Amino acid sequence: MTGHIRDLFFIPKCVFCQRILDSGCICEECERSLPRMNGSFRGVEFAEKCVAALRYEGKVKESLIRYKFMGRQSYSAEYAALINDALTKYLPSGWDEITFVPISLFRRFKRRYDQAELLALELSRLCGKRAVRYLVKRRHTPKQSQIRGAAAKRANVTGAYRAVRKGELRGKRILLVDDIITTGATASECARTLLMAGAERVYCAALAKAGGKEEGKS
Numbered sequence: 001m002t003g004h005i006r007d008l009f010f011i012p013k014c015v016f017c018q019r020i021l022d023s024g025c026i027c028e029e030c031e032r033s034l035p036r037m038n039g040s041f042r043g044v045e046f047a048e049k050c051v052a053a054l055r056y057e058g059k060v061k062e063s064l065i066r067y068k069f070m071g072r073q074s075y076s077a078e079y080a081a082l083i084n085d086a087l088t089k090y091l092p093s094g095w096d097e098i099t100f101v102p103i104s105l106f107r108r109f110k111r112r113y114d115q116a117e118l119l120a121l122e123l124s125r126l127c128g129k130r131a132v133r134y135l136v137k138r139r140h141t142p143k144q145s146q147i148r149g150a151a152a153k154r155a156n157v158t159g160a161y162r163a164v165r166k167g168e169l170r171g172k173r174i175l176l177v178d179d180i181i182t183t184g185a186t187a188s189e190c191a192r193t194l195l196m197a198g199a200e201r202v203y204c205a206a207l208a209k210a211g212g213k214e215e216g217k218s
């Protein structure tokens with residue numbers, strides 16, 4: 001399909017509720033009512049501080065399902081803009097470079113894109129900090145959402161990631177990006193792997209946070 005013909009079929013819709021739009025990516029109603037987080041939070045072991053733009057509920061959840069499983073990679077630009085807004089408010093400095101929680105090669109092959117990598121690249125464009133792949137997932141693990149219990153989730157991801165480009169990583173303060181933070185087991189394993197490989201400090205940023213409460217503006 002050529003670009004011109006594709007344009008004829010492309011109808012801009014709200015990223016969150018799929019309402020047809022004249023312009024932009026988010027409708028006025030969603031702009032007003034999105035469940036925004038009002039501060040930073042802890043809860044990811046080995047990370048100093050975490051920021052998420054939204055709570056993982058309702059239409060945020062539905063939007064992320066389209067992003068991850070229904071080929072809507074284009075949502076990454078709007079998601080990154082929301083993460084960038086949250087960072088500007090609650091974590092404007094203290095980190096040097098961006099990296100992301102990678103999916104396994106197996107899942108990457110099936111999905112054809114890595115949802116957190118796209119967020120890291122878009123975020124890099126917005127904030128001007130470099131996005132670097134510092135982690136690879138060395139084995140395919142069952143999805144965290146299919147595992148019950150915090151201890152079992154932690155066991156599922158322990159040792160699942162390996163740091164790469166360790167020479168560049170040494171002494172850096174890293175912002176680790178993912179799409180969703182749930183129990184924090186995956187992000188904390190990635191943070192631990194980065195620290196073991198020489199990173200000075202790790203912060204986390206996600207589009208959405210499932211469960212729990214933020215700690216307030218800090």
Ligand SMILES: [Zn+2]
Nearest residue numbers: 014017027030
């Ligand atoms: Zn909407």
